[in-house]
Structure formats: structure tokens, C-alpha cells
Amino acid sequence: METLSFEFPAGQPPRGRALVGCVGSGDLEVLIEPGLAGKLTIQMQTSVNGSEQRWQHLFARMFDGQTPPALSIDIHDFGATPGVVRLRLEQGFEEIGHD
């Protein structure tokens, strides 16, 4: 198991917060809350060791060419595939976006 953190430039914090997913095998739990303006930070615990680069690429691709809101994201990952990760994050962003 590894503890990882990532940071990306961001805009303004949203009003709401969201929780999606759960720590089941092949799944992940994502807690999304307003962060400090200008930054999107991700803290994660993942059951998969040596995956830092993979996560970095995944997040970079997600935020490439856009300024995401300033979020503080907590992830508890239990071996989710990139597809599942993107799905959960998108579900979470959609929930936040509706506030």
C-alpha cells in the first residue's frame, strides 16, 4: 500500500462537496471538497504499489487544457482500473458541478 499526493493548478473552489464509490476490490472511494483557491490537491492511499507514474499521467490527461476548480480530493483506492478511476472522478465532479 502506498500513500501518494499530487497537485495541479486550479481556479476557484466550488461550494459543495461529493463522495463517490467505495473501497471494494477494483473500486475506489473519492471524497471531493473545496480546496484553497488556485490549487487542486489529491491525497491518496492505494493498494497498488509502484503506481505513482500511472496516476500522474491519468490526472494530467484529465486536467490537460483546462483549469479545474480548486478541490481537495481524498482517494482510497483498492486496485481500480484507469477506466473506473475516471468514471468515479467524473461522477464526483458532476455532483460538485450541480451545486
Next chain:
Amino acid sequence: MTDSAALLNKHSFVELGARQRAKALLDDGTFRELLDPFQRVMSPWLLRQGVVPQSDDGVVIAKGSLDGLPVVIAAIEGAFQGGSLGEVGGAKIAGALELAAEDNRKGIPTRAVLLLETGGVRLQEANLGLAAIAEIHSAIVDLRQYQPVVGVVAGSVGCFGGMSIAAGLCSYLLVTREARLGLNGPQVIEQEAGLDEYDSRDRPFIWSLTGGEQRFATGLVDRYAADDVTQIRQQVGQLLHLGVPVQHRSGQAELFLRRLARLDTDVQIEPAAVRQLYQGERP
């Protein structure tokens, strides 16, 4: 309603996670979660073992009303560590039941509904999980003096281990076909007693003994519902409105001892024999 309309209106309860199940049962707008995931009250024991924790430790505690009655719901998330209970999750359930009993002593008629999707004790926390389950048992018996405690086992994990004993202490139990209710997991029985005694890979065999339909047919549970949110909500409401039963199933030692005395234990048990022996009366 036509069959196809009915089909379209059915919403699976089994496919919902714990939080969604609690929300689905409570009256609209009344769901209020305690120790919600954003408070991050998590297991103190998992990280040091390299196990990823969940922010609510796999248990959702929510207050609200159910069919107009004040309730607290404790819902176990079966997808996290097989719904096994550790220190924090166990304390959430025991503490909620304890507070519900305190409410009643102050004249507030809080009932409890337990959504049991669990393999029992979380082995990574072993003795703290076991101790918490003993406290859950104590709190159920205490609360039961004042209000019914309703247990729901829907599947797909089912209800096993020390929490199956908690189910046995409930005032009323509701199950679905997918549910199983048993003390020991099939693999453990096979390991301890051998393949001939219990084949853990034989799903029809396992459901024939411990599945929801059989448990209902043998009077070990009170309601057998389709996997549908509306039906389950209605039946849980009905059970709560029944109030405390005249006698709890777990208080019927003499009846069960008499029944067991009539059983021919020289032959292996069959589901039909249990139905015959235990033909219970439905309220």
C-alpha cells in the same frame, strides 16, 4: 399495473450500496447521517497492515423517519472488506443502538433498523471486532425492551459470523431470495468439517440450507420480500408498526429444544426435514 410497467417500476435494493439503502428506506428528506465520511472517523488499525481504509469504516449511521416513525438505521457496506466489522464500524452500530435505548428511557420512541451485509468480525481487528459485536448484542437486547429492532438481510454478501447472532436477536427479520443467513461461512465449514459435510462451491446446496427462501419457510425469519426498494420499505415499516413482539425468537429455547429432541440425528439433515420440524406460525 401491467407486468411490464411493474417491471420498470421495480428498483433493486440489492444493487444499492449501504448509504443508498439507508436513504431509500427513510422518508423523503429525513435522512441525516452521523459520523459521515467527511468526518473521516476511520479504523486506527488498517493502515499499519497495508490495508486501505474507508472513510466511514464501512458502516453508515443515519437518523430519520421511516413510515413516520423515528428511527436510526445502521447500514453495513458489504463491498468494503466483505462487510466485516472492525472497532470503529462496530462502535458506530453499538453506540447508535445504545443511544436509541437512552432515547426511549427519556420518552423518545426511537426504533432501530439494521441492514446486515456482513461476514462478521474483521480479522484485521479480531478481538476489537468481536468485543464490539458483543456490545451490539447487549444493545439490541436493551433496546428491544422498548422498541422492535428490525434486521434486513438482502444480499449479496448475506449475514454471517457474530452478526448472524445479532440477526437472531432482532425482533423481526426480513430477507430476500439472494440473502443468506448463517453462522459460519461455507469455506470455513468445508475446511473444518470436510467437503462431504459442506461443499462451499455448491451454491444451490448452500442456498437450500441458509438462503432467504429456506429461512422464511422454516420460520427463522419473518418476512420474505422481492428485491424491490418499495416492497422492502413497506414491509420494514409494517414490522416497525407491529411493536415489540410478545416473545422474541431468541427467547424460545424450550420450543427449539423440544423440536431438536424430535429430530433423527443419525441421518444427515435435509432442507425439507428442517421445514417439517420448524413449521413456524406467521404473525
Next chain:
Amino acid sequence: MSAYSLRGLRWFEALSGDASAVQGLPASLKVADVRLGEQTVRLLAVVADPDNRFPRARNGEVGLLEGWGLAKAVDDAIDADRDATHKRALIAIVDVPSQAYGRREEALGIHQALAGAADSYARARLAGHPVIGLLVGKAMSGAFLAHGYQANRLIALRDPGVMVHAMGKASAARVTLRSVEELEALAASVPPMAYDIDSFASLGLLWETLSVEQIEQPCASDLARVTDCLQQAINDVATAPRDLRSRLGATHRAASSTVRQLLSAQW
């Protein structure tokens, strides 16, 4: 050497002296009412019955008959003392290797039988009977939940054969996909996972731990020490709340108290 422990039986015999056993219960249950100092107590033990009608419950496991039988033995004491000013103490002598594992057990609802026992012990405690658990051997999992774990006070003898746990090592290793050695290494840094009684004591669940000289067959001084401790435990219960809150407070159970405080604050 038998395949099963005799400790529970020997301690029952030593504590019950020449008091006659209560009749009408399964042979795997030993129950007797005795005088302990000034008080009447009912002793209860689950022992091996090699002729048990249920073949998977012949080595001292708590099975169908044992669960319902304990429920009946405790219910009888509750009924007998219902109008008494002094409710007899119930002393669960605990030496139980596990619940019974078998097809008959699952089919006939062993979970419900163990619930019966837990129900009766809990109701007895709530009605004012002091319930004491005396751990002289194994206190495992469902068996302990049914017989002993609803006690007001838990007393354990200090010995490698006295162990509380949710699952035996071999099975626990298999289920968690680790080796027994890995499990033991983990237990060294995770106290709730450990099997020894001192680690269990560090969780704050025991009222007292006692050393004796002859745990398999108590000598006179062992008996005196344990009897004395039982009497103290019974007296301690007399003026205390009837719930299990005395089990909270150890450092290793800090989260258990925090959760309750937060629930109360958010209720």
C-alpha cells in the same frame, strides 16, 4: 490425552463441590447452584460430550443443544429469582474451542441457538443478576459470544491455553491469505489480532487476570484465589450500571469511546 480440553469440567467440579448438577439439560452442559460465601450462584460450563447427538459438537464446541440449553438454564434462574430481592450470580466457566461447524448446525439455525444464549445472559444482567465470565481455557468467537461475553465482569486465568479470538490461527491465515507466521508477526504490532491473554488484557475488556498453580486441575489454593476473586467481582457489580460500559477506556479502545462521544454530540 483427549482431543478436547477438560479444564472447564475440572473447574466446574472444583467450584461446585458436592452440589448436584441441574437436571434436564444436554449432557454437554454442566450447571449447578452453589453457595459462594454468602451468595447463591449458578455455575454454567460447556463441556465435551463424545456422545452428543450432533456429531460435529462432540469436543466441547457450542452447538445447537448447547446454545439453547444455556438459554434455558439462564432463563430458569431468571424465572426462579424474578421476585427475589437477591438475584443469584451467574458464573460462566469458559473453555470453548469454537462454535460447532456442520451442515446440521447451519440448517437448523445455530446462529439462532447462540442468539438464544446471548439473549438470556444479557437479559439476566439487565434484570440485576451479576454475570461473571471466568476464562479458564479458550474463549473463541461465536462460542464466547454465546457463553461469557455478555458478562458484567470478565476474569481470565493467565496461561497460554487461555485465549480469546475470532478465529483459530490456521483458518484466519487462510481467510486473510497470509501465512501463520505473517499473522503472528502482525499480531505482535496489532494487539487486537494477538492470541495471548496479556494482549487481550491490554484492550481493557478484562476486569481481572489471575495466576494459578494448576490450571488443568485446580489445587486448594487455586480454588480459594479464584473463589475470592469471583466474590469480589459479584460485589463490584452490585452497585454498578448493568451495561457493558466498564469495558471502555483502555488506550487501545480510544476510538470506541470517540465514536460514542461523536454519535452523542451529533444525535
